[in-house]
Amino acid sequence: MEYKGLDVIGKMYPELRDNVEKLRQYIKGAGLTTGDLIDIQHAAASTMISEAQLRQIFDIGVELGLFTRMYRLQCSIHGGFICEQNEPFDLSHPIFCDLCGEEHEFTQYDVCEAYRIDVIL
Numbered sequence: 724m725e726y727k728g729l730d731v732i733g734k735m736y737p738e739l740r741d742n743v744e745k746l747r748q749y750i751k752g753a754g755l756t757t758g759d760l761i762d763i764q765h766a767a768a769s770t771m772i773s774e775a776q777l778r779q780i781f782d783i784g785v786e787l788g789l790f791t792r793m794y795r796l797q798c799s800i801h802g803g804f805i806c807e808q809n810e811p812f813d814l815s816h817p818i819f820c821d822l823c824g825e826e827h828e829f830t831q832y833d834v835c836e837a838y839r840i841d842v843i844l
């Protein structure tokens with residue numbers, strides 16, 4: 724039987740069920756699968772769920788082992804993502820940027836929050 728992680732969240736928190744269902748449709752519609760990253764801002768804009776509410780669902784999912792919280796670093800000069808990791812970036816020193824081919828400074832505004840799908844949803 725397929726493990727339906729999002730159903731577990733909907734059962735544990737009935738008040739979140741509507742948003743969980745919207746999130747499921749989003750994941751399905753976007754063709755996201757295990758190992759893919761869900762960008763919280765994009766997901767919020769697409770599902771019309773507030774970022775705070777989405778974060779609540781994802782944080783429950785992190786505890787259940789469905790998702791891993793990820794941090795993505797974006798180059799504000801070229802506008803692309805250069806790296807991602809599962810802990811906050813140390814922005815106190817320059818970081819090598821693949822897109823620019825050199826080290827430069829990043830700020831907290833260059834860090835995007837995302838969640839990696841760790842199971843089949």
Ligand SMILES: [Zn+2]
Pocket residue numbers: 798799800801820821822823824827
């Ligand atoms: Zn750069």
